[in-house]
Amino acid sequence: MTYASARQPGARSIRPAAATHVFAVGQAVRLRGNFGTFPTTAEVYRITGTLPPRGGSPQYRIRNAGERHERVTTQDSLEPVRPSQSGDHATLIERTFGHD
Secondary structure, eight states, rough: OOOOOOOOTOOOOOOOOOOOOOOTTEEEEEHHHHOOOOTTTOOEEEEEEEEEEEEEEEEEEEOOTTTTEEEEEEEEEEEEEEESSOOTTHHHHHHHOOOO
16 A cells, blocks of 8 residues: 655645854853763853754854863853953952942
């Protein structure tokens, strides 16, 4: 027994929407902590380029100022670095509670 195609003449095929990049080139990001690892402030990376999706998640080229190489990672492995409200030299207490 043979089955005819379920597609109707003139009907469009449905494709899933392409995933879009949420981070911009130059933006500071951090790798999300994986099981058993904890990100530190030294693990701040800059987005150096965007790449096509892998497994439904957009990819990025990232680089840490302390490393001589770039890394490639997926969007779901990244989180944005929030800029300090009080400046780069503020202490944790100043960033948390503000200062007068």
